[in-house]
Amino acid sequence: MSSDVPAVVEGDATEIKAVPVRRPGRWLAAAVVAVLVANAVWSLATNDRLQWGIVGDFLFDGRIIDGLVKTLELTVIAMVVGVVLGVLLAVMRLSSNPLVAGASAFxxxxFRGTPLLVQILAWNFIASIYPRITLGVPFGGPEIVGGDANALITTFVAASLALALNEGAYMAEIVRAGILSVDEGQSEAAQALGMTRAQTMRRIVLPQAMRVIVPPTGNETIAMLKTTSLVSVIALPELLYAAQLIYSVNYKQIPLLIVVMIWYLLFTTILSIGQYYIERRFGRGHARELPLTPWQRLRRSLTIQRGRPALPLAQRNTGGGFGA
Known part of the structure; x- marks a missing residue:
């Protein structure tokens, strides 16, 4: 067999010198963005109407901190209940029993078809429909336990119920999509091994579905943190309403709203970082290489790359290896 490709001498010191591609457009775009960002920062920092001194005075005010704590409590309660309820509703929706599946679909x-603000108001005024909330035998049977609706459904409870029950409807569709993303052969193999439907769901399907469920759940958590501001309409002193109570007295609306935005930005950033690492954790085994962490990206961006290392001639692709 003959070939026109010259033979490569083992140990040849000849190397390929890689020259980095020049990208002037990238540098121009970066310069324009840097100028615009610097101008925006300078404009905000030098605008006396923003009253940054007042922002600093109220950033750690006791009333603001108390409102922040209520915001975090509502977020945690709504997401925990919403996730548990969403898993239950998703399993019900996929049930072969039409009555169970229909109840979940209804x-x-x-809860997805009515505005969340309307649901918050409805739970807050539930006493006008059911003055007394009882638990007992259905269809007018004897009461086992009960109490006054205004005493049981406080403002905080009404807000928690509205947020959690609404979130459960959205989480149900997220979990259902994750379950459907798992190949049916996994369930069939589990059933062939004698596992029950519940065992298959808990041990086989849900762990694999987490890769699909986690990203939108993280987004829902971040959105819930901000959605809690809607409960200000029922006078619950969460973060936004606490700021409103303060600026209704001192008339410093803009500085107080900046305080609110700073706290929201801080905690959404923390949640975003947590979401990134959780996604990275569940992404193991589904990609050849895990995505870089923010710290790794920062270190790489600060590293000056002077070009790729040269390749020995013996590692070149001659292109004639299969020619005759």
Whole structure:
């Protein structure tokens, strides 16, 4: 067999010198963005109407901190209840029992089809429909336990119920999509091994579905943190309403709203970082290489790359290895 490709001498010191591609457009775009960002920062920092001194005075005010704590409590309660309820509703929706699947579909239709603000107001005024909330035998049977609705459904409870029940409807669709993303052969193999439907769901399907469920759940958590501001309409002193109570007295609306935005930005950033690492954790085994962490990206961006290392001639692709 003959070939026109010259033979490569083993140990040849000849190397390929890689020259980095020049990208003037990238540098120009970076310069324009840097100028615009610097101008925006300078404009905000030098605008006396923003009253940064007042922002600093109220940033750690006791009333603001108390409102922040209530915001975090509402977020945690709504997401924990919402996730548990969402998993239950998703499993019900996929049930072969039409009554169970229909009940789940109706719940999702109802709570996704009405505005959350309306649901918050409805739970806050639930006493006008059911003055007394009881638990007992259905259809007018004897009461086992009960109490006054205004005493049981406080403002905080009404806000928690509205947020959690609404979130459960959205989480149900997220979990259902994650379950459907798992190949049916996994369930069939588990059933062939004698596992029950519940065992298959808990041990086989849900762990694999987490890769699909986690990203939108993280987004829902971040959105819930901000959505809690809607409960200010029922006078619950969460973060936004606490600021409103303060600026209704001192008329410093803009500085107080900046305080609110700073706290929201801080905690959404923390949640975003947590979401990134959780996604990275569940992404193991589904990609050849894990994505770089923010710290790794920063170190790489600060590293000056002077060009790729040269390749020995023996590692070149001659292109004639299969020619005759």
């Amino acid at each position: 719940y999702i239709w109802l």
